[in-house]
Amino acid sequence: MLSLYNTLTGKKEPFQPLEPTIVRMYVCGVTVYDYCHIGHARSALVFDVIRRYLELSGYQVEFVKNFTDVDDKIIKRANERGVSCDVITAEFIDAYYEDMGKLRIRRATNEPKATEHMAEIIELVGTLIQKGLAYSAAGDVYFQVEKYRDYGRLSKRKLDELQAGARVEVDQRKRHPMDFALWKGSKPGEPSWESPWGPGRPGWHIECSAMAMRHLGETFDIHGGGMDLIFPHHENEIAQSCGATGKEFARYWVHNGFVQINQEKMSKSLGNFFTIREIFEQSEWPEDITGEMVRYFLLATQYRGPLDFSDLAIKEAKQALDGFYDLFQRLREAGAHATSPVALAPAIDRAQAAFRQAMDDDLNTPMALASMQKFRSDVNKFLEQGLSTEERQQARSAFRSLGSVLGLFQLETWQFTLGAGVSAEMEGSQTPLADHEIARQLVERNEARKQKDFKKADTIRQFLASHGIVIEDKPDGTSRWKR
Numbered sequence: 001m002l003s004l005y006n007t008l009t010g011k012k013e014p015f016q017p018l019e020p021t022i023v024r025m026y027v028c029g030v031t032v033y034d035y036c037h038i039g040h041a042r043s044a045l046v047f048d049v050i051r052r053y054l055e056l057s058g059y060q061v062e063f064v065k066n067f068t069d070v071d072d073k074i075i076k077r078a079n080e081r082g083v084s085c086d087v088i089t090a091e092f093i094d095a096y097y098e099d100m101g102k103l104r105i106r107r108a109t110n111e112p113k114a115t116e117h118m119a120e121i122i123e124l125v126g127t128l129i130q131k132g133l134a135y136s137a138a139g140d141v142y143f144q145v146e147k148y149r150d151y152g153r154l155s156k157r158k159l160d161e162l163q164a165g166a167r168v169e170v171d172q173r174k175r176h177p178m179d180f181a182l183w184k185g186s187k188p189g190e191p192s193w194e195s196p197w198g199p200g201r202p203g204w205h206i207e208c209s210a211m212a213m214r215h216l217g218e219t220f221d222i223h224g225g226g227m228d229l230i231f232p233h234h235e236n237e238i239a240q241s242c243g244a245t246g247k248e249f250a251r252y253w254v255h256n257g258f259v260q261i262n263q264e265k266m267s268k269s270l271g272n273f274f275t276i277r278e279i280f281e282q283s284e285w286p287e288d289i290t291g292e293m294v295r296y297f298l299l300a301t302q303y304r305g306p307l308d309f310s311d312l313a314i315k316e317a318k319q320a321l322d323g324f325y326d327l328f329q330r331l332r333e334a335g336a337h338a339t340s341p342v343a344l345a346p347a348i349d350r351a352q353a354a355f356r357q358a359m360d361d362d363l364n365t366p367m368a369l370a371s372m373q374k375f376r377s378d379v380n381k382f383l384e385q386g387l388s389t390e391e392r393q394q395a396r397s398a399f400r401s402l403g404s405v406l407g408l409f410q411l412e413t414w415q416f417t418l419g420a421g422v423s424a425e426m427e428g429s430q431t432p433l434a435d436h437e438i439a440r441q442l443v444e445r446n447e448a449r450k451q452k453d454f455k456k457a458d459t460i461r462q463f464l465a466s467h468g469i470v471i472e473d474k475p476d477g478t479s480r481w482k483r
Helices: 038-056 072-081 085-102 118-130 159-164 204-216 227-245 276-280 291-299 311-332 344-360 365-385 389-406 413-421 435-450 454-466
Strands: 003-006 011-014 022-027 060-065 134-137 140-143 180-185 200-202 220-226 250-256 259-261 307-309 470-473 479-482
Touching: 003 250, 022 038, 022 204, 038 060, 038 085, 038 220, 038 250, 038 259, 038 276, 038 291, 038 389, 060 204, 072 085, 085 276, 118 134, 118 140, 118 180, 118 200, 118 204, 118 227, 140 227, 180 204, 180 227, 200 204, 204 220, 204 227, 220 227, 227 250, 291 311, 291 365, 307 311, 311 365, 311 389, 311 413, 344 365, 344 389, 365 389, 435 454, 435 479, 454 470
Parallel strands: 022 060, 022 220, 220 250, 259 307
Antiparallel strands: 003 011, 134 140, 140 180, 180 200, 470 479
């Protein structure tokens, strides 16, 4: 049975959803004003794997991950570039999908935007005022933390300790230094929406509460995000959500650890801050970094612990994947039948049991990978003894089945060899092309090259590559191909 570490209780707990066959999960998404960094990648991957494992375990997962598309940073970036906030958010939402596509992060069931939920946000703020938990002040609305006596239960902090150590701007409109904004009155040049308290926009924390309750209900199963969100973001979400409904907001609070760069905290000021696309574009790497390499690297550390990003760690991930894909290639090649019975079926059973045991233990992906390494070693030994074609297919299917939970081992060997050039859409492409269709595509590509339409020529090359066709251009301008 799956157990998860619940930040709210501070211990591992057996996972039991509210409904027997459905899991409802909300994860805080990105604020779309810049490119995603490796920390965003880790969080996205952690909850992608949680979702995949829950699905493998037979659950239907309703997964909601939001976009914060109205925020001080977005407004600042828009003003710097002299464009509207919509232009900024559209650009970086597209960039987000591009980056996550390289990592093969599946899209959530629902990906709401804050600006599309103003009615729900305003209604929730109004409810908190009516219940005496919030107050308006000169166009702003604040949550009054002293009125919610359980404030601090997620982060294990007491209000008086928070006040003593608070580094909060002095604001005479606040009744307590830790009171936080639910609604911000508009300033000149800022986007705004009409409300009972005047034109303005929501505070950061209230957005997630409104969107989560709109799409998952007043109480749902899992709320997730990075450890940096525990306080104040998730603490404030609990206060305003539970305060408004009188019900528990989320039953399990799951948080992933931080990312370090060469054992130092990732920071722009230290010059060790990497966006996802910068990692894929590093010119000093001896070979292309691929999405599968990054996934393997991220999964080699248990999700709650700190993770150190380094050249060595990526190289180790590449070496591990080379070992798996070398085996997969050997499994495709014809070989002798076993001269004596081979215990493949028991080995598959052991690998599956060890994998499930590791994942059930708070998603211990390092141990899950170790179980697959052991299975790889076993299959290599069986190959030396000889495996039938059917047994080879069974072994490869086992790797695919378990690897699908981690987002690994789904490529054909030629796709893995192509590396970064293989898109998420190519993954798993098995449809063979007839020779005449390949010939027709090459004619079109050669004509495009003559016309210097290199974009079309590259598109055709990628299309053929997605079907396992490798093109070799000859000096005379023609091309030949092989499967």
